[in-house]
Amino acid sequence: MNNKLIILSMASVAIFIISCNNSKEKKNPSDEMAISDNYSGKPMTHTYDAKIDSIIGQMTLEEKSGMLHGTSMFTTAGLERLGIPELKMADGPLGVREEISRGSWAPAGLDNDFATYYPAGAGLSASWNPELAYKFGFSVGEESRARDKDVLLSPAINIIRTPLGGRTYEYFTEDPFLNKKITVPFVVGMQENDVAVCVKHYAANNQETNRDFVDVQIDERTLREIYLPAFKAAVTEANAYSMMGAYNKFRGEYLCENSYMLNDVLRDEWGFEGIVISDWNAVHTSVKSLKSGLDIEMGTPKPFNEFFLADPLIDSVKAGKISEAEIDKHVKRILQLMHTLKSMGSEERTTGSINTEAHFKDAYDIASESIVLLKNNTDLLPIDTSGIKTVAVIGNNAIKKNALGGFGAGVKTKREVTPLEGLKNRLPESIKINYAEGYQERYAPKKEAIFGEVTQERVDTIDELDPKMLEEALNAAKNSDVAIIFAGSNRDFETEASDREDLELPFGQVELIEKVLEVNPNTIVVMIGGAPFDIGSIKEKSSALVWSWFNGSEGGNALADVLLGNINPSGKLPWTMPKSINDSPAHATNSFPGDKVVSYNEGLLVGYRWFDTKNIEPLYPFGYGLSYTQFEITKAQVDKKEYSKDDVISISVDVENTGNMDGKEVVQLYVSKKDSKVDRAAQELKGFEKVFLDKGQSTNVTLQIPVKELAFYNVEKSNWEVESGTYNFKIGNSSRDIKAEVEINVK
Ligand code: BGC
Numbered sequence: 179m180n181n182k183l184i185i186l187s188m189a190s191v192a193i194f195i196i197s198c199n200n201s202k203e204k205k206n207p208s209d210e211m212a213i214s215d216n217y218s219g220k221p222m223t224h225t226y227d228a229k230i231d232s233i234i235g236q237m238t239l240e241e242k243s244g245m246l247h248g249t250s251m252f253t254t255a256g257l258e259r260l261g262i263p264e265l266k267m268a269d270g271p272l273g274v275r276e277e278i279s280r281g282s283w284a285p286a287g288l289d290n291d292f293a294t295y296y297p298a299g300a301g302l303s304a305s306w307n308p309e310l311a312y313k314f315g316f317s318v319g320e321e322s323r324a325r326d327k328d329v330l331l332s333p334a335i336n337i338i339r340t341p342l343g344g345r346t347y348e349y350f351t352e353d354p355f356l357n358k359k360i361t362v363p364f365v366v367g368m369q370e371n372d373v374a375v376c377v378k379h380y381a382a383n384n385q386e387t388n389r390d391f392v393d394v395q396i397d398e399r400t401l402r403e404i405y406l407p408a409f410k411a412a413v414t415e416a417n418a419y420s421m422m423g424a425y426n427k428f429r430g431e432y433l434c435e436n437s438y439m440l441n442d443v444l445r446d447e448w449g450f451e452g453i454v455i456s457d458w459n460a461v462h463t464s465v466k467s468l469k470s471g472l473d474i475e476m477g478t479p480k481p482f483n484e485f486f487l488a489d490p491l492i493d494s495v496k497a498g499k500i501s502e503a504e505i506d507k508h509v510k511r512i513l514q515l516m517h518t519l520k521s522m523g524s525e526e527r528t529t530g531s532i533n534t535e536a537h538f539k540d541a542y543d544i545a546s547e548s549i550v551l552l553k554n555n556t557d558l559l560p561i562d563t564s565g566i567k568t569v570a571v572i573g574n575n576a577i578k579k580n581a582l583g584g585f586g587a588g589v590k591t592k593r594e595v596t597p598l599e600g601l602k603n604r605l606p607e608s609i610k611i612n613y614a615e616g617y618q619e620r621y622a623p624k625k626e627a628i629f630g631e632v633t634q635e636r637v638d639t640i641d642e643l644d645p646k647m648l649e650e651a652l653n654a655a656k657n658s659d660v661a662i663i664f665a666g667s668n669r670d671f672e673t674e675a676s677d678r679e680d681l682e683l684p685f686g687q688v689e690l691i692e693k694v695l696e697v698n699p700n701t702i703v704v705m706i707g708g709a710p711f712d713i714g715s716i717k718e719k720s721s722a723l724v725w726s727w728f729n730g731s732e733g734g735n736a737l738a739d740v741l742l743g744n745i746n747p748s749g750k751l752p753w754t755m756p757k758s759i760n761d762s763p764a765h766a767t768n769s770f771p772g773d774k775v776v777s778y779n780e781g782l783l784v785g786y787r788w789f790d791t792k793n794i795e796p797l798y799p800f801g802y803g804l805s806y807t808q809f810e811i812t813k814a815q816v817d818k819k820e821y822s823k824d825d826v827i828s829i830s831v832d833v834e835n836t837g838n839m840d841g842k843e844v845v846q847l848y849v850s851k852k853d854s855k856v857d858r859a860a861q862e863l864k865g866f867e868k869v870f871l872d873k874g875q876s877t878n879v880t881l882q883i884p885v886k887e888l889a890f891y892n893v894e895k896s897n898w899e900v901e902s903g904t905y906n907f908k909i910g911n912s913s914r915d916i917k918a919e920v921e922i923n924v925k
Contacts, residue, residue, distance in 0.1 A: 217312060217363040219417035222451045226517040226524060233260050233513065234506050239492055242502075242509045246468075247475040247487040250280035254474060254512075263521050265512065267329040267376070267455070267476070269587030271348050272298055272728070274321045274330065274532075276590035282479050285590075293321050294537040294731050295581040295591040297544045299334055300708045301727030303350035303360045303752040304803075305547035306844045307868050311360045315367025315375075317540040322373040323530025328519050329374045329420055329455070331587070335361050335408045336383050338709075338753050339784055340764045342678040344386035347669070347708020347728055348586065350408075351752035352785030353800065355863045355887075357408035358415075365416035372519050372528045376455055377412045378422035381405055381439060386677045387771035390460075393427040395777040402891035404784050410448055419452040419515055423472055425460045431470075434461050440471025453511050464491040465500045473508045538593060538731050545736035547842070547868075550725040550749040551804040558702055558722040560743025560806055561660060563606055570658035571598055572616040572651045572694060573665050574685070575706045580728040584673030593731040597664045597704065600734025604742055612658050616651035616694075617643055617685045619668060639671070639684035651690060655698040662741065663691055666707040669728055677771065681712035681759050688715060695719050702741065710755040714797055725751070743806060748842035748868065750803035750912065754786045757797045763788035786913045787859035799914035801846050801863070807837030807873060811845060814909050814918035822925050823900045827883040831909050831918055833869060834876035842870045843911055845879050849888060850906040856890050861908065864888065883907075885924055900924060 234242070237260065244255030245262070256264040269275035274293040277286035294317070296302075302314055315333075322330045334345065338352040350357050365375045382394040382405055396405060412418040421444065423434035433439060434456045444450045453473040461467050461475040464486040475487040483489050494500050513522070520527035531537070551559065561569075576598040582588035595603070598613060605611065620640035655661040665687045672678065692715065695701050702722040705713060706729075717723060724747070726737050739745040756762045763780035764770035766788070783791055786800035810833070817828040833845060847865035851858050865881040888905060889898035902924050910916035 217308070217366045218415055219366045219369050221417050222419060222514050222518045224514070226522075227514070230510055230513040230517070233262070234509055236260060237509070239495055239502060239505070242505050243488055243492050245509050245512050246473065246491065246505070247482065247485040248477055249482045251278045251283065251479070252476075253280075261522060262513070263516070265329065265474075265516070266327050267331060268322065268325065268327045269331045271332040271334045272296055272581070272587070272730075273318060273589035273591070274325050274327065275587045291325065291590060292533055292592045293325070293589050294318075294533055294541055295589040295594055296541050297548055297730040297733065298347045298708055298728040299350045300347050300752055301548035301729050302544055303356060304550055304727065304749040305544060306356070306750050306866055307547055308359050308363045310544045310547060312363035312367040313540050314544055315364035316370060317367075317537050319368035319371030319373050320528070320530040321532045321537065322368070323371050323528050324532035325530075327373055328516070328521055329376050330368065331376045331378060331422065332368075333361060333364050333375065334378050335412070336379055336381075337405050337784060339384035339778070340677070340770050341681060341710035341753065341756060341759065341762055342770070343384060343709065344673050344675060344677045345586065346753070347672050348674070352754065353752070353863050354404050354407040356752060356866070358411035359866070361408040362411050362416045365412050365418050369417070369419060371530060374419035374452070374515060374519060375412070376420040376422045377409060377418050379424035379457055380409055380421045380433065380444070380454075381424060382428050383424035383426050383433075385771050385776070386675055388773070389425045391427065391774065392772060393430055393775045395429060395775060397781060398893045399891045400778060400781045403782060406443070413444065413448040413450045418450075419518060421450070421452065421454050423454050423456045423460055425457050432460070432462050434472045435463055435467040435470040437470040445471060451511070451514070453515055461486045465494050468500060468504060468508060473511055533592065541730040542732035542736055545727075545729040545733050546739060546745045548727055548729060548749045549737060549740045549747050550751055550802070551740075551747040551806070552725055552798060552802075553717060553721065553723040554804055554806075555721040558660070558700060559724070559741065561702070561741055563609060563742065566609060566659035568610045568612060568658040569601070569605065570612045570614065570654035570661035570698070571601060572614050572654060572661060572663045572690075574615055574617055574619055575664035575666055575668065576613065577615070578619070578668050580669045581731075583669035585676070586669070586674030588669065591731055595732055595734035597706070597734045597737050600736070600738035601662075601741070603735055604738040604744070612654040614647070614651040614654040616647055616663070616690050617665075617687050618647065619670065619685055641684060641686045643686040643690055648690060648693065652693060652697050655694045655701065658698065659700065661694055661698045661701040662704060663694055663701060664704050664706060665691060666705040667709075667711065668706075672708050678709070681710060681756070683711050683713070691716055692719060704737065704741070710753060712758075713755070714757055717797060725749070743839070746806045746839050746841035747803065748805060748844065750801050750844050751798055752800070754789055754796045754800045755798040756789075757795065761789070761794050761796070782857070783859055787862065790860040790913065796914075799912050801844070802912040802914070803844075805837075805841045805843065807835055807839040807841040809841075809843040809871070809911065810834045810836050811909060811911060811917035814907065814920040816907070816920055816922050820923045820925055821885050823885050825885050827885060827922060828880055829865075829883060829907055829909070829920065830878050830880040832876060833871065833879050835871035835873055838873055840870070840872045842868055844868045845881070846910055846912065847881050847883065848908045848910070848913060848916070850908065851888070851901065852904050852906065854901060856901075858890065861913065863913070888924065
């Protein structure tokens with residue numbers, strides 16, 4: 179056996195290197211569910227604390243308050259007299275957003291604020307590759323510095339509770355383990371560039387509908403096991419320097435004035451030392467917010483002195499409702515952050531770089547590992563260019579750009595390679611492309627969404643095909659050797675501030691796809707989107723089906739490379755694709771979107787946990803994704819018969835590339851507990867590793883699973899608890915494709 183192992187993911191190596199450079203003592207070090215990989219972030223610096231105290235001693239109350247609220251759309255006040263700069267922020271998750279005017283949401287209209295557009299969150303997590311998450315974080319961190327930012331409002335890591343969520347494309351996954359394994363390296367990579375992440379949206383912001391006021395009710399165990407692990411890991415492992423307080427309420431209190439979530443959990447339990455920044459217009463009180471743990475209020479246009487942490491706060495201090503010492507505490511944190519980021523001039527700071535070929539390459543690398551091959555029954559893929567003369571390229575998504583769009587933050591970029599351009603770049607010149615748009619993105623007259631008063635009301639799509647466009651598409655398909663349809667959604671349709679109403683594909687696409695398939699069976703269907711759609715009939719009728727994402731500046735090139743076999747696809751779905759929306763947990767339990775209150779009635783059974791526990795067949799399962807080659811996973815073995823609670827379990831399997839092409843596979847480990855004293859999901863992801871194997875090559879992959887990772891959250895004891903007994907470890911290449919199993923015992 180050839181034991182050459184090329185490890186792409188560090189998800190399970192070097193777990194012994196715990197975030198030991200975090201000098202701050204945690205309340206309960208033993209209760210840590212997660213043991214770190216070799217990604218750990220530096221804690222905030224305290225070298226300048228005495229200096230900071232002296233600076234604060236020289237500030238007026240008004241000057242202090244200026245640091246606690248937005249004095250422009252994306253900055254807080256600086257103070258030249260004492261050498262304090264403004265704290266400069268920018269969105270976001272897809273790359274550094276264009277400059278916004280100081281006093282309104284209008285773009286500033288500059289010509290030097292272009293940036294690299296990176297794949298959206300769901301694409302990154304579909305790579306199942308923590309090294310790429312680190313690369314993404316580092317790369318966008320460099321861009322943030324080149325744009326002179328202190329805080330980038332990223333990453334967005336809320337759990338995908340419903341496939342209809344407007345920000346599903348932006349978030350990572352439905353699974354808490356994958357979520358933290360992508361979040362931690364991302365945060366570490368970004369902050370290595372003297373720029374702070376702002377991990378958002380803390381917390382339980384899992385829907386856009388009524389996000390401004392909906393009161394989310396989640397039981398404590400579910401909160402701890404599903405919704406918080408990635409936020410916690412961002413703090414305890416990656417040392418995230420800032421968090422964004424979400425819009426919504428949690429158990430009756432707005433997140434920006436929720437003392438339980440901000441003071442008790444975030445600071446006291448996890449040891450968070452950074453700052454909490456509100457989402458834009460998410461603050462409702464002065465004294466209560468500040469006392470509950472908020473540090474900075476940001477918002478949407480109104481006179482900045484009217485913000486809760488501006489004049490009203492100053493009045494509250496004067497009226498004796500809050501002490502100036504309390505204000506000083508928050509100012510001190512902000513100054514500590516500034517020193518940590520080296521923005522106060524005490525130490526040399528990185529200057530970054532932007533729009534470089536290296537960064538476009540980073541975006542390409544992420545995109546090329548994110549694309550998921552869903553079906554390839556007749557080996558239509560990869561396209562064999564030697565046997566063809568013409569390719570029909572059909573669909574609005576072949577030419578649609580997604581860097582900007584919708585309600586959410588986008589990126590102004592000089593480069594966004596569309597799928598059509600990608601094919602033109604990659605196909606031999608001798609092959610003729612017949613392009614036909616086929617369907618168009620069309621909406622009924624719009625109801626303007628009003629920022630800050632967002633409801634779920636959506637514009638209606640126009641779903642009839644234009645007969646002439648349909649005819650053009652069918653002619654292109656008929657007259658070409660191969661047809662490729664680029665369909666799916668876009669960032670106007672999937673968008674912040676509203677959730678989708680259903681899983682339907684808009685704009686008449688299903689009809690178009692079905693008709694094209696009838697005239698040319700050599701049709702490859704490529705879906706581009708960030709969230710599940712009803713593609714049941716397309717799955718049935720097509721023989722080649724690919725899923726791609728809002729995939730960044732180089733998305734079109736990466737996609738063309740996958741279609742042509744220059745890249746062997748290795749993406750895996752980071753969420754479950756249901757057959758029907760009513761199969762999904764939040765919908766099956768009739769607990770979405772709620773009205774003033776939303777109770778997460780499915781409890782722990784989010785995503786595949788529901789489907790697997792209730793034996794519901796999904797359209798495509800979590801973790802699913804094919805390759806142009808085949809892998810065999812065999813012989814699961816563990817290193818011991820019995821483990822104690824502080825042990826790390828080594829579980830190894832043989833993986834062999836038995837096909838004809840080099841490729842990458844994600845080895846996934848799911849754990850079930852027999853006869854548990856508590857309710858548990860049928861299985862839970864507890865480890866994974868992405869490996870590269872040449873054709874014919876085999877390797878032995880070892881996953882290291884800390885026994886603590888098997889813990890459940892014991893609500894009565896307010897702590898994590900590992901149950902003794904037998905656990906079933908299942909290894910496969912999707913949650914529904916288990917290839918090898920082994921039992922382990924915990925004492
Ligand atoms: C979003 C945040 C974003 C902020 C600033 C809010 O509407 O929820 O994710 O960072 O706006 O643009």
